Amino acid sequence: WSLKGTEKRYKGLNLPPGSMGWPLLGETIAFRKGHPCTRLGEYMEKRINKYGKIFKSNLHGAPTVVSADAELNRFILHNDGRLFEPSWPTSLVNILGKKSMIIASGDTHHYLKSLAINFMSVPRLCSHFLGDAEQSILQTFSTWVEHTPFPLKEEAIKMSFNLIVKHILSKKPGEPETEQLRKLFMCFMRGAVAMPINLPGTAYRKALKSRAAILTIIYRLMAERIHQKKDGWDEIGEDSDLLGFILEQSNLDAEQFADLLLGLLFGGHETSSTAMTLAIYFLGDSRRALEELREEHIQIVKLKKERGETGALTWQDYKKMEFTRCIVSETLRLGNLIRFVHRKARSNVQFQGYDIPRDWNIIPVFAAAHLDPSLHDEPRKFNPWRWQTLSASTTRDDSYMAFSHGIRRCPGQELAKMEITIFLHHFVLNFDWESAELDHPLASPFPEFPKGLPIKVHKLSLDM
Ligand code: HEM
Known part of the structure; x- marks a missing residue:
């Protein structure tokens, strides 16, 4: 997948912004790069700054929408089985079993x-x-x-x-x-x-x-x-x-x-x-x-x-x-522990004005909401007391x-x-x-x- 090819093929759709990286490999290496587990990592941080919380990429050989947006993540999980289905990388499926x-x-x-x-x-x-x-x-x-x-x-x-x-x-x-x-x-x-x-x-x-x-x-x-x-x-x-x-x-x-x-x-x-x-x-x-x-x-x-x-x-x-x-x-x-999961759109889906084409992979990144300063005060701080005031803002x-x-x-x-x-x-x-x-x-x-x-x-x- 190349960005140019993608734009041509999906002309008329409002795909999320983003980059498709190298042919075949896409941006998989950058996505998989290790980083402290209390951070989102360079790949996510850079792209959220550049494109916002919803962006497209090319991961594990397939066009993919990555979501750091808590609302889209909830939408995906609550429409699991209807609009979305699991799409784990074949390598993991071969290990865990078909x-x-x-x-x-x-x-x-x-x-x-x-x-x-x-x-x-x-x-x-x-x-x-x-x-x-x-x-x-x-x-x-x-x-x-x-x-x-x-x-x-x-x-x-x-x-x-x-x-x-x-x-x-x-x-x-x-x-x-x-x-x-x-x-x-x-x-x-x-x-x-x-x-x-x-x-x-x-x-x-x-x-x-x-x-x-x-x-x-x-x-x-x-x-x-x-x-x-x-x-x-x-x-x-x-x-x-x-x-x-x-x-x-x-x-x-x-x-x-x-x-x-x-x-x-x-x-x-x-x-x-x-x-x-x-x-x-x-x-x-x-x-x-x-x-x-x-x-x-x-x-x-x-x-x-x-x-x-x-x-x-x-x-x-x-x-x-x-x-x-x-x-x-x-x-x-x-x-x-489970930073993100793998899903795929079963049909064309629209969310917040963006189009997610049928068969595209989508990765809801749970860690993004867990580490989001607009949702958690000082998100990188270990603060168990925050759970005592759950109803507070x-x-x-x-x-x-x-x-x-x-x-x-x-x-x-x-x-x-x-x-x-x-x-x-x-x-x-x-x-x-x-x-x-x-x-x-x-x-x-x-x-x-x-x-x-x-x-x-x-x-x-x-x-x-
Ligand atoms: C702290 C510990 C654990 C965490 C953070 C955790 C997290 C998760 C998450 C996030 C999922 C959802 C994956 C998805 O949406 O695709 C999941 C699914 C699952 N977990 Fe856990 N898990 C934990 C412990 C366990 C334990 C102890 C078991 C079994 C003894 C277990 C068995 C499973 C199974 C079978 C699924 C698949 C459910 C499905 O596909 O419907 N997990 N887990």
Whole structure:
């Protein structure tokens, strides 16, 4: 695509301003360039200054409208499935699977989504996930050695992976297969964000190999489970894992089934673990927020003691963690885990006088609203208190899209928020910490700590 060619072909339409860059490659390299995750990055900043919040470009080999406009982003998400549909780069689809939920549309999408929503419903979070999340977190903490540096991100991955793999496949921490899957997913993640160059030795090629290896394990576990069922061993029911539940309840074909499990295993640990790591990164620079957070959790424990409860956290305890909720929202706003998503126009669409031609890609950039000074006072500052005054003019909630909006809103959001909250509860009650090496998160495009955020912890003995 060239700018001249585009203008000729779409004569008479009012396309957004912008530049189409080089033939074929377009502006993809500039768009993908890493930058601090608390900024929009040079590509976006330059173009917003030059063209405004809605502009055209040529990305991943296709003409694309990029939107940093909160209103257009809401319009896209609320018309998902009607005017717009997913259009993820082929390289990502090859890794996540052609039958994965993020690609599916219509009734198939609705059906897959309902399975995921049931699996992570609030009653199941209370009865199944909460206790296991706490156990997985405390078990990982018990392996930490004081004053010895370690990369927090890796430990956070262990906590969230152990939880999700138990609930999806009934695999326990420490089992050889759990460890094997965790390592395969780390490789899978690296390839999901790498340049899609399918040559020997590249991260992308390794990720494709990891996908094949993960699927082999999933298919074997499926076959074993079907065999066990035939032998009369039946654990299906409300205590069953997702594998058992789907085998029993759904009519998915084998590929849909495997892509669903793979997507949930992946989405279910990478995002939560990055959010936990980001929260500690931001808290490290905000003593006041840390003190208020710790005080909230000391009070929770004291209240439990007064009631004569000494055991595990309950859903009621979790619901009382209000300031922690502000920390989580602020971490996701400033950290921008999913900065943007990929969509395509199903028909010609008009918005604010601009034409978006049919089949053009469109990228709503959620991070733009999260970092917009007209929506958030001092947007680059970690300020969890802004969430306490949500109704005040400083913060507009409907521009907050950490979990997206509309039919593709994240089905794992309650699980993720709960995991991060329980992690923070035990972390601030058990440890103080210091950075062992400077490490700042880069958006590439998911936030990544180049060194995994190395920290040293010191055990606390709080008077509670
Ligand atoms: C802090 C953690 C998380 C964040 C920030 C996050 C964010 C998002 C966002 C923005 C989307 C929408 C993508 C789109 O509009 O195309 C999404 C979709 C999705 N997420 Fe999450 N997510 C998180 C945790 C989880 C967890 C824990 C799971 C599963 C266990 C999960 C599973 C999914 C799935 C399956 C979809 C696809 C939904 C669909 O296409 O309808 N996510 N997530």
